[in-house]
Amino acid sequence: MSMNLLRFIRRRSGSAPVARERLQILLAHERGLRSQPDLLGILREEILAVVSRHVVLDPEKVVVRMDRGKSVSTLEVDIELPNGFEKQLAVAS
Amino acid sequence: MAKVLVVTSGKGGVGKTTSTAALGAALAQQGEKVVVVDFDVGLRNLDLIMGAERRVVFDLINVVQGVAKLSQALIRDKRLENLWLLPASQTRDKDALTDEGVRLVIEDLRTKFDWVLCDSPAGIERGATLAMRYADEAVIVANPEVSSVRDADRIIGMLDSKTAKAEKGEQVKKHVLITRYDTGRATRGEMLNIDDILEILATPLLGIIPESQDVLRASNVGSPVTLNNAASTPARAYADAARRLNGESVAMIVPAERKSFMGRLLGRRAA
Numbered sequence: 125m126s127m128n129l130l131r132f133i134r135r136r137s138g139s140a141p142v143a144r145e146r147l148q149i150l151l152a153h154e155r156g157l158r159s160q161p162d163l164l165g166i167l168r169e170e171i172l173a174v175v176s177r178h179v180v181l182d183p184e185k186v187v188v189r190m191d192r193g194k195s196v197s198t199l200e201v202d203i204e205l206p207n208g209f210e211k212q213l214a215v216a217s
Numbered sequence: 218m219a220k221v222l223v224v225t226s227g228k229g230g231v232g233k234t235t236s237t238a239a240l241g242a243a244l245a246q247q248g249e250k251v252v253v254v255d256f257d258v259g260l261r262n263l264d265l266i267m268g269a270e271r272r273v274v275f276d277l278i279n280v281v282q283g284v285a286k287l288s289q290a291l292i293r294d295k296r297l298e299n300l301w302l303l304p305a306s307q308t309r310d311k312d313a314l315t316d317e318g319v320r321l322v323i324e325d326l327r328t329k330f331d332w333v334l335c336d337s338p339a340g341i342e343r344g345a346t347l348a349m350r351y352a353d354e355a356v357i358v359a360n361p362e363v364s365s366v367r368d369a370d371r372i373i374g375m376l377d378s379k380t381a382k383a384e385k386g387e388q389v390k391k392h393v394l395i396t397r398y399d400t401g402r403a404t405r406g407e408m409l410n411i412d413d414i415l416e417i418l419a420t421p422l423l424g425i426i427p428e429s430q431d432v433l434r435a436s437n438v439g440s441p442v443t444l445n446n447a448a449s450t451p452a453r454a455y456a457d458a459a460r461r462l463n464g465e466s467v468a469m470i471v472p473a474e475r476k477s478f479m480g481r482l483l484g485r486r487a488a
């Protein structure tokens with residue numbers, strides 16, 4: 125009994141409970157992501173396909189990033205185009 | 218029937234290699250025919266921990282590539298006649314390991330041994346995926362610390378999706394092995410609690426290995442701790458874990474703090 129009580133008091137004072145709580149929240153989130161199809165990967169592929177129809181570009185230079193905020197999340201698409209791509213555009217259209 | 222067991226973790230430095238050697242030797246001491254396989258290509262260490270570093274001639278990649286026969290690459294332990302090592306390559310490129318090559322070697326090992334223990338590299342990349350690919354069971358090594366538990370969770374997700382068993386709709390049997398457990402810090406609430414870790418990972422416990430000088434001593438002399446000092450607390454904890462792997466039910470012992478009164482006083486003041 126007293127041993128349990130002692131453990132209880134000690135546990136409350138240590139940092140382990142904080143660790144436990146942070147982990148539980150984080151892992152719930154990460155497990156959710158894992159079971160979803162790779163949304164960012166799919167977006168990246170499709171954006172790449174659409175843009176490639178008009179501009180010759182290096183697939184490595186297409187970056188799609190998701191940022192999760194409290195109320196809104198943002199999708200950032202960063203595509204690096206080669207210089208002189210406007211000329212190629214004109215030819216395409 | 219042979220069992221293929223991967224020792225994995227995600228995070229590096231948590232005790233995978235130490236545990237592969239200790240569990241392999243313990244299983245061999247208990248009469249099983251065991252091979253420990255080093256999958257850490259480029260950073261091999263299992264040979265050193267097993268004390269066989271000067272006897273390596275051929276390695277896993279040589280066998281995968283057909284340069285050497287399996288029998289030429291296997292190294293028999295000098296202390297236990299039913300314990301063997303298949304070393305990793307120190308120099309070759311990681312990409313030399315292929316899925317098909319690994320499958321064939323594991324299949325061959327299955328016909329020759331009771332237990333095939335695969336020491337996984339850290340990370341979640343190709344090397345770690347190949348090490349777990351053909352496993353029937355997995356020991357997930359974790360330290361009682363947030364980043365290690367997070368990585369363990371990630372690895373559990375991979376075991377459930379990226380293994381040959383998972384793809385067949387079967388399950389890799391998973392066990393959590395908590396290593397480098399420091400009782401003093403645990404009772405002071407500074408270290409994740411074992412029950413919390415098990416609850417978070419939702420995976421059964423294989424054993425608790427205390428943080429111990431005996432482990433360092435054993436690695437210094439190139440002997441698995443279960444062979445080097447079988448009476449030490451980490452060795453007994455590993456031997457119990459090996460029995461559990463073999464299906465025995467052995468009471469779980471939470472390592473107790475062995476501290477002098479003075480040490481305890483000082484520890485308390487420091488905390």
Ligand SMILES: Nc1ncnc2c1ncn2[C@@H]1O[C@H](COP(=O)(O)OP(=O)(O)O)[C@@H](O)[C@H]1O
Nearest residue numbers: 229230231232233234235397427428429432433
């Ligand atoms: N129970 C333990 N007590 C003390 N030191 C340990 C223990 N387990 C592992 N170590 C040490 O931790 C370090 C990393 O261990 P290792 O088995 O090489 O980890 P990994 O293979 O996961 O990278 C080594 O120096 C090892 O001696």
Ligand SMILES: [Mg+2]
Nearest residue numbers: 233234257262
């Ligand atoms: Mg290692």
